[in-house]
Amino acid sequence: MTQTEVQPTVSAHAHHAPPERKWWHYFTFNTDHKVIAIQYLVTSFIFYLIGGVMASAMRTELATPNSDFVSPETYNNLLTLHGTIMIFLWIIPAGAGLANFLIPLMIGARDMAFPKMNALAFWMIPPAGIMLALSLLVDAPQAGWTSYPPLSLMTGKVGEGIWIFSLLISGTSSILGALNFLVTLLKMRVPSMGLNSMPLFCWSMLATSALVLIGTPVLAGALILLAFDLLAGTAFFNPSGGGDPIVYQHMFWFYSHPAVYIMVLPLFGAISEILPVHARKPIFGYRAIAYSSLAIAFLGLIVWAHHMFTSGTPAWLRMFFMITTMVIAVPTGIKVFSWLGTLWGGKIALNSAMLFAVGFIAVFVIGGISGVMVAAVPFDIHVHDTYFIVAHLHYVLFGGSVFGIYAALYHWFPKMTGRMMNEPLGITHFILTFIGMNLTFMPMHVLGLQGMNRRVALYDPQFTTLNQVCTVGAYLLAISTVPFLFNAIWSWSKGRKAGDNPWKALTFEWLTTSPPAIENFEVLPVLTWGPYDYGVEHLSEGEEPPLTSPELQPNTSVAS
């Protein structure tokens, strides 16, 4: 037993039928959090496709050691835009999209705290992204997504200027979004929901929002100084004028390491929602998962210089950052073990959402392990700027974030659209993605250990075979998007009707209609039991809910 709806207030809302949602609302400045969520998700997915085309072009170039598909300069442009677009216009806004859809529904609110600001935050994304993508036609940036000076000051003012400006806009967007999430989560929960009975997705968004609010402004500061160097001729970061490029690196990574968690924490939250539903079991270690998000956020703020082990960082400082970086594996490990504990002995339904969720755990753990490896200073000095890092970051950002986003889309698609997605297509999508992902990025570990440099279009012929394997994997990944796209578009209009709660899930968003009505709830829900009490019989006063699988409990029947 969990939540119920109660009818004490049949006031304002009962008098007039709520206005209908029209398709063209999605193209306007609408303040409904659900409209904004769909806008975020669709827009960011389009940028994902754009970034993916760029990745495929790069992999095509890398199929041979020579420069034969695109010029080395174009390769640099593609490399820079691919990284920037995937991070700032796909994963971060996609997380914001999920948060927009789920937070008010999960906490029983009718909308976000500041709906207009919410819409404003979304509408900054398209101009920032279009500007960046179109820069390819004029003079694209080519200093990599990190844009280190002095390189970034020497590769063309127009492209770099567009890059800075675009990031300032999308950064502002994510600050305004996070401000909304934080205030909504802290102030707008239904009265019966304490912090410790929030769904775990809400906890992860609390941590994410804090990171955005602390980190992103510092990046903005760095970008402002970089813009002065680039356009006004100052020398903050330019050594030839007496500046210090290392300061840029510190400011950049002070944001960009936490950005890793900004990109993956929302999906940690989503996985924590998806697993108990499809394993029909209470989540294992609710508080451990909830508080480890906060621990990750805190530790994430004090590890940034592990990206700078080869930048002349003094030895004692490298020691500090090595240790904090390794420590961050602990709260992450706590989450992984809690997820495994949740799966253990559950009645697992291996549908598309669950496949991606389990795939997420498997692949993310590989990225986590290589993360601990590169945290070690001596190892990092060896593999710095090689394909080992490329492999590591893609296991975290593709295997983690992208798998997580797919899992979340399959899980909440019925709620968002009112229709089910097609399962065979979803499973095909998963199999192709899983094989393609590992085929693309696993060989890069080897390439990196053998010393192949990243960020360069040309390479030594001895690396050809493995690179061709990577390229085949990349094509497979490109193909894997087709069944998903087809599935999403087809199911949105023709899919089987989902009903309010197709998964028999217990969090608030499943109590309302699918798709939810304009103000979410006819009457506000009341929380009477935890969000993950699957297979738990309603207990009398004073009894504790079981902590492990219901099958292991004496004398309890398993519901559903």
Add this chain to the structure above:
Amino acid sequence: MQGSTVDSTKTALNYHAEMTVDHHEEHPDHRIFGVIVFLLAESMIFLGLFSAYLTFRAVYPEWPPAGTPERELLLPGINTIILISSSFVIHQADTAIKKNDVKGLQTWFVATAIMGIVFLAGQLYEYHHLEFGLKTNLYASTFYVLTGFHGLHVFFGLVLILAVLWRSFKPKHYSNEEHFGVEAAELYWHFVDVVWIILFILLYLL
């Protein structure tokens, strides 16, 4: 009653019925909390820039770098006093509106706005008479960018104050119960003030 595995509607109803609140009838105001969170995020930009400044300073053998012209303290000193006092002045406006005194609110807001304008004018005057330019050296660059960025914030604060002032002439726009705009402008102004105090210490005194 969707989504439950075991039917116990009645218990739930009895237990929690008295706790349900309709959000639309008693909408609690989160705007001030929002402003505070926003200012905390804003302060991170300044914190980042201050850290950059301190790092430049720590790495340089001599600070300000050799050849930087002497800085005049009199004008910025007076400016600082004006800006700090304006924080007390704007607080009087807040006190006034809490007593439903719209006239008082207007008077104190006009006073604050004048002090803000004097501050900005003083800063422009200083820019014109300084013997170093934006690109003279690293100290000069950080000086101009930091004070300029702060000046931009003073300007925004001024716009906020004037907007609130404009609205206060509409009848019954602000009262002892509804004066979010006044509070937001005041908070923002205090923020700008605190940032200036740190900047003044960093750039002029240290």
